[in-house]
Amino acid sequence: QGAFVHTDYENIVKENDLVLVYISKTNIRPVVLHKEGRLNTKYGTFLHSEIIGKQYGSQIGKFLNSNQVNRGKRHNKKNKDEKKEGEVGEENNDEEDEKKFGFIHVLKPTPELWTLSLPHRTQIVYTFDSSYITERLQITSLSNVIEAGTGSGSLSHQFSRTCGKLFTYEFHEVRKQQAELEFQQHGLLYQDYLDGKTDDKNVANIIINHRDVCKDGFLIDQVENINADCVFLDLPAPWEAIPNLNDPRVMNQNKQVRVCCFSPCFEQVDKTIEALELNGWGSIEMVEIQGRNFEGRKRMVKSIDDAIKVLCDQKERRNLGASNYRKYKKVRNELQEKDGINDDEHDLKRLKTNSIPADQKFNPFGKGMRVKEGDEKYEWSNVCKIESEIKSHTSYLTFATKIFNITRQE
Amino acid sequence: QGAFVHTDYENIVKENDLVLVYISKTNIRPVVLHKEGRLNTKYGTFLHSEIIGKQYGSQIGKFLNSNQVNRGKRHNKKNKDEKKEGEVGEENNDEEDEKKFGFIHVLKPTPELWTLSLPHRTQIVYTFDSSYITERLQITSLSNVIEAGTGSGSLSHQFSRTCGKLFTYEFHEVRKQQAELEFQQHGLLYQDYLDGKTDDKNVANIIINHRDVCKDGFLIDQVENINADCVFLDLPAPWEAIPNLNDPRVMNQNKQVRVCCFSPCFEQVDKTIEALELNGWGSIEMVEIQGRNFEGRKRMVKSIDDAIKVLCDQKERRNLGASNYRKYKKVRNELQEKDGINDDEHDLKRLKTNSIPADQKFNPFGKGMRVKEGDEKYEWSNVCKIESEIKSHTSYLTFATKIFNITRQE
Amino acid sequence: MAIDPITHISFDKYIIIQLPNELYKIYNTFTEVIGLGKYGSFYSKDIVGYPYGTVFDIEYEENDTEDQNKKQKGKKEETPGVAIPRKDDTAQSLEITDDILSNNFNSESNRLLIDQGSSIQKLSNEDIELLKEQNTRADKLISNIISNNGNFQLKTKQSQQKYLIRKFRKFSKCFKVERCTPQNLLKFLMDKNDLLRINDISLESIALQLNLSNIQPNGNYLVMDETGGFLIYSILERMYGGKEDDETKNGTITIITETEHPQLDLLKYSNYSDEFLKKTIKYISVMELLKPQNEEFVRAEFLRINEDLNINELLALKERSPLQQRKVNWFERQMSLIKISNTVDYYDALVLQTDFELKELVDRISKYVKPGSPIVVFCKFREPLLDLSNEYLMKNLNFLNVKILQTSCRPYQTKRGKIHPLMTMKSNGGWLLSCIKVIYQDINSVDKE
Amino acid sequence: MAIDPITHISFDKYIIIQLPNELYKIYNTFTEVIGLGKYGSFYSKDIVGYPYGTVFDIEYEENDTEDQNKKQKGKKEETPGVAIPRKDDTAQSLEITDDILSNNFNSESNRLLIDQGSSIQKLSNEDIELLKEQNTRADKLISNIISNNGNFQLKTKQSQQKYLIRKFRKFSKCFKVERCTPQNLLKFLMDKNDLLRINDISLESIALQLNLSNIQPNGNYLVMDETGGFLIYSILERMYGGKEDDETKNGTITIITETEHPQLDLLKYSNYSDEFLKKTIKYISVMELLKPQNEEFVRAEFLRINEDLNINELLALKERSPLQQRKVNWFERQMSLIKISNTVDYYDALVLQTDFELKELVDRISKYVKPGSPIVVFCKFREPLLDLSNEYLMKNLNFLNVKILQTSCRPYQTKRGKIHPLMTMKSNGGWLLSCIKVIYQDINSVDKE
DSSP, X not given: OOOSSOOOSOOBOOTTOEEEEEEETTEEEEEEOOTTOEEEETTEXXXXXXXXXXXXXXXXXXXXXXXXXXXXXXXXXXXXXXXXXXXXXXXXXXXXXXXXXXXXXXXXXXXXXXXXXXXXXSOOOOHXXXXXXXXXXXXXXXXXXXXXXXXXXXHHHHHHHHSSEEEEEESSHHHHHHHHHHHHHTTOBHHHHHTTSOOOTTTSOEEEEEOOHHHHOSOOSSOSOOOBSEEEEOOSOHHHHGGGGGSTXXXXXXXXXXXXXXXXXXXXXXXXXXXXXXXXXXXXXXXXXXXXEEEXXXXXXXXXXXXXXXXXXXXXXXXXXXXXXXXXXXXXXXXXXXXOOGGGHHHHXXXXXXXXXXXXXXXXXXXXXXXXXXXXXXXXXXXXXXXXXXXXXXXXXXXXXXXXXXXXXX | OOOSSOOXXXXXXXXXXXXXXXXXXXXXXXXXXXXXXEEEETTEEEEHHHHTTSBTTBEEEEEEOHHHHHHHHHHHHXXXXXXXXXXXXXGGTTOTTSOEEEEEEEEOOOHHHHHHHSOOOSOOOOHHHHHHHHHHTTOOTTOEEEEEOOTTSHHHHHHHHXXXXXXXXXXXXXXXXXXXXXXXXXXXXXXXXXXXXXXXXXXXXXXXXXXOHHHHOSOOSSOSOOOBSEEEEXXXXXXXXXXXXXXXXXXXXXXXXXXXXXXXXHHHHHHHHHHHHHTTOEEEEEEEEEEEEEEEEEEEOBOHHHHHHHHHHHHHHHHHHHHHHHHHHHHHHHHHHSSOOGGGHHHHHXXXXXXXXXXXXXXXXXXXXXXXXXXXTSOEEEEEEEOSEEEOOOOEEEEEEEESOOOOXX | OOOOTTTBOOTTOEEEEEOTTSOEEEEETTSSEEEOGGGOEEEHHHHTTSXXXXXXXXXXXXXXXXXXXXXXXXXXXGSOBEEEEOTTXXXXXXXXXXXXXXXXXXXXXXXXXXXOGGGGBOSOHHHHHHHHHTTOOHHHHHHHHHHHBTXXXXXXXXXXXXXXXXXXHHHOOEEEEEEOOHHHHHHHHHHTTOGGGGXXXXXXXXXXXXXHTTOOTXXXXXXXXXXXXXXXXXXXXXXXXXXXXXXXXXXXXXXXXXXXXXXXXXXXXXXXXXXXXXXXXXXXXXXXXXXXXXXXXXXXXXXXXXXXXXXXXXXXXXXXXXXXXXXXXXXXXXXXXXXXXXXXXXXXXXXXEXXXXXXXXXXXXXXXXOTTOEEEEEESSSHHHHHHHHHTGGGOTTEEEEEEEEEEEEEEEOOTTSOEEOSEEEOOOOEEEEEEEOBOOOGGGSOOO | OOOOTTTBOOTTOEEEEEOTTSOEEEEETTSSEEXXXXXXXXEHHHHTTSBTTOEEEEEOOTTOHHHHHHHHTTOGGGSOBEEEEOTTOSSOOOSOOHHHHHTTOOOOOGGGOOOOGGGGBOSOHHHHHHHHHTTOOHHHHHHHHHHHBTTGGGSXXXXXXXXXXXXXXXXXXXXXXXXXXXXXXXXXXXXXXXXXXXXXXXXXXXXXXXXXXXXXTTOEEEEEEOSTTHHHHHHHHHHHTTOOOOTTOOOEEEEEESSSSOOOGGGGGXXXXXXXXXXHEEEEEHHHHHSOOOHHHHHHHHHHHSTTOOHHHHHHOSSOOHHHHHHHHHHHHHHHHHHHHHOTTOBSEEEEEOOBOHHHHXXXXXXXXXXXXXXXXXXXXXXXXHHHHHHTGGGOTTEEEEEEEEEEEEEEEOOTTSOEEOSEEEOOOOEEEEEEEOBOOXXXXXXXX
């Protein structure tokens, strides 16, 4: 089992490491590497042994046979966003004979990449929100954090990286077990530190419990006093859990502590504020985070003069057409008097269409052709494109602070 | 009195026309032109007679004496955003002798420019919201529109331009009178059409009333049946006015009609939805409009190599400095033996600072100098700058539709 | 009372039908029978005469056993049902209402919920189809679904509702008829995932473009439209609102086209008559506008093509043969194009939606705009507008008040008790640049005081 | 119990004080008396030892008639009051509470309101000052204002509240003490209208930059900081949280500076000791990094400057004179700079906030980043990031997953009954670009299957 969070000098992928295999922007896959393992991707099958021993960040490439390329191509049509990644030499797609080069990258897991790799198990707290929550709750390596519920564990990973201890609660038993297993695989469970399986308590700092905190509060067997500085409540009814924070063994009593409630609906916010006020919390502020992803793209530069030229060209050809037609008729008559029509069919057809062939037309914008973005035959400008589906709302974030008991230190 | 809305072929400014004088982006002033009138601006005094007879859209410029320029300059420092407009030859500011050129533009009023020219009398519905409201209520030149309250009249102008008739209500008597006067000056009052003062009922289409529509409903003396298609409620408690729409003489009964309620607070939206549901409105949808203004700016392109050169330059000068210092000492000693120190003071100082004068330093980014944006001595790239104060919220817009009475036409 | 085609469903018009799954689709009342696929079918004539916005339920005659039989042979589409308007419901809402749901709800936690999938639903799909045919209204249908789903009470309120809405959309047979307005057309294109066709423009962006362009019933507008006619239709709607015969309104739209023949497919959904469109809309290609011919040249070309014809004689004729008329038309069109290409300082606004390089374009065509009037450019991307602003407009004293704008509408799930902004949105709706064309005064022509 | 300087107000620290007008200001407890201008003054020692976040009221001794006299001579600042902590209020809120307001409200329409201006307020400003001096707590003060304002009952609820809040801010004498965290420092700069100094970065943007950079207590980060130290402080806070002596945490920050001496003024507010900063933060100028000297050159230069000294002998000395030590320091610093400039593939993230041309910059310094690690660039504008993306990163196979991001926090007025987003906001908070440095595999080195 590889540690999830690691900043050691060595940057080599080892057996049993958990790595994230980057296949494309929307396809990042967590894999634990074994000598005999195989990884199937749309770019073909990669052996784990091809990955082990490489540096993290390495590209691992291979030439695919045409069959595999075809699969890749079909896939590309569905997912246009992915077309630039993972496949080089796309412009040669038509020549099926040549071997194509496909590749993956092997990456160290980070909480943010891990979040991207998750199938959307439950509502995930995304990095735009989670980074703000971390900053706004002023979570540092000294903070003891309470999180309820654990959910997909995505946010737990982010908290765990930054905080002292993380106490996370999940009322859904299956989800709790799933998350616990993951934390263990990622070397993040505090229990493993206690058991001596790992020696870095900065990393192994998660204590997870199966618990309905609304009914049963936050106290747990493992520690007498949680001494939490920060609380994050991602619950359907946070107002039911807020009074349970008043137990003096839950929150640090003699310092300013912070809470954040995460609720999608407005009415939940209203009830949350009510509960916070009733329970003596202050500086209550609700905010929304609006995050947007963009990517750089190319846009064809179309000159109006070229458009005029196209029209002039068409007009000329039309005028030409009228006289050509007479010529065509004459040629046809002559040919029909002979036998051998076939040889000249091409010429005939050309005359018949009353126009020059498409590839000889003045076509400055590649109309009717498949033009690859950035094709050097055309002029392009840089544009910034927003993601096609925008996450316009995740949840409202309600923050508050409290000092349970003001006493003076000397 | 000039008509506010005009699309006639002639484009000449006439006496008694209401014009908008564009002084800067944030200073647009409505003026009715009189032969003897004078207009004072920071660029000096313009005579109305200088404006009358010009084409709309004309720049009217004049050379200012230095005194006026100084005023202008002082003003510019306060309002940096305005610096590019209204004054040419800014780079020559230091030479006080030369006459400076200042100018204004004379524009035809449009509802949008009118909105920008308003001192913020009450909460103004801005163009981002108002354009969406117009589109979403599907207001066309056939629509009869109800607006309550009139407020600054900004939105009334926009509705009036587009709709058939506009029935607008204001419960604050002074505000009503103010708005009525403006509508009259702008040629928009329906009464003036009835009185034969104007013959274009597409333009003169506003009927304004002093009324608390929550208490007293929408019926008015002037017409028997309002026959409204669209309703816009900008009231503190729209839910009190919504039941009053049920009077069959208010809304068009046998077609789909639309309402929009404009409320800043969330709780108002909630009550509004409740009232709409109770009163049989459907397709209820609340939205927010987020509008942003940007302007094109220039950003200096700073090359990392230039920064390295600056540091190398400094280092060299420091190394040079050490030997220079010895030279300096020697020169000083020599000079002290003579009498005439003054003549060479400049040279001395130069040596004393251990460096070459500032203007001879390698200074690729104009450090410590006042660099004008876009100065040709430097390299610049284009950037898009958001307005410095963003209107992040105006109000929530709650839309709904209703058909009061479904009967079949044959 | 005659049918008012602007407010009421009439014959031979494009209409938009909103289905229970909330998708918008376009149909034409010219069609005798309108088929909504799994949502049923009905006769056009049944809906004609009712106001736009009416919701209809499709009901099948109870004694139509033949229909039952046919259905079992998989041919049910052949026998349309009867479209019954919901006359007593002023809200005319296709959404599932809280009344229907509230009786069946409890808000127990979903702790115990183990999703057993569709196996738990005792009512089979076939049963539901049967209920449907037996003239069961949607609300009854849903009650049935609820009481037959053993797992239903175990779900949270939210998942119950999601479940019901899903089922409702699948099985109910009702629809709402809307007028084919630009606003509804946009919804239709959005549902069709076809926003690329209109350059990804959003309702709020086109609304802002129309307002900034100061569109009025009597204005004359110069337009480039790369939205297949959507922009033109939106302008027309503000000017005329669907009414063709109001003599007090006589504005026009002049369209500059990239191709020889304008590509304005979407304009057909506007339901305006060809005659009206011909009168109101003028077309001119970029070539005809910017590389205009002069009259002599046209006369020469006329002579070249029609070697033996004198155009002046043709024009003087009181009666012309169809061929002669065609030739006269050709000549007159050329003349009108020349006239347009010479009309400087004429238009009340320049309204652009184009993917041409903008600096060059605006430089060439802004001369046609009346001084003091707006120029409003839409672009899907911001960068071309920034380029236009910084590299052309701001360097040129003929343009004032250059602004780049973005507007974005954020719709909410508007159900009391669970109000929140929609979780996802498509596209960003684009960007606008606006400025005013002005007349630059030569500094040397001004007296120094 | 000793004072924990991270959680509690201690001596000789920068602190942030929030005033009743909600503005944040920075003070230092080293000062004996802290003067808040019109909001009063107090002794630092009175607040030391209380937890950060505590609200204090300034009270003046009732029998201090001398103070009254002085006040009338306009010298009241000279006699500080006593800062009393609000011990029983867990909320520690400076805002005006609904309890105070609710008794005095009616929601009559404002129809009859004719604003008679300040003449209607029976209590004069002098009266209010007097009440203030007479040890009247803010809530009492406000009740007095209400009952003495004849027009108050005529106002709408909203204008009543606005009025009260205005008065409250003007006359109350209380303040809240906050730790000088990066978050509060940002609020302070915002209130000072000094965001330009930190490149207009918003809390949400710096938060996102920190997360994307995967900051951890033991990481080593390569940073360019044009925010005067704000970025560095934010990174330090995540890594160390103010604690200097945790041996399990030993990450470092290496700063590339534009000038010879780093400009990190804001770092002083972090309250970290110089010793700790020296240990944790390394500085290197762009020249030293990208135009490095080699060891021979440094030795040669050492010889040139100190003609008669042998550095090897100096280094071998067990005890050195201060001058000798300075010379050794200089030499060792040059050696460490050379070392840094040679450390490729080393740093766990490249974190950039700079206004240098980015393509060139990233091209030159990305070699120092460990493969597989993030590069995260902040910029006030989007265009330079787009340029970096399209004209460098996407053309280079050493960078993966190039994204341009924007995040924006929208705060609400969070008063139940009148909740809405704040009406105006300042600045847009900037843009981020993130990507991952990877190792490109030469296509020719791969076997064809």
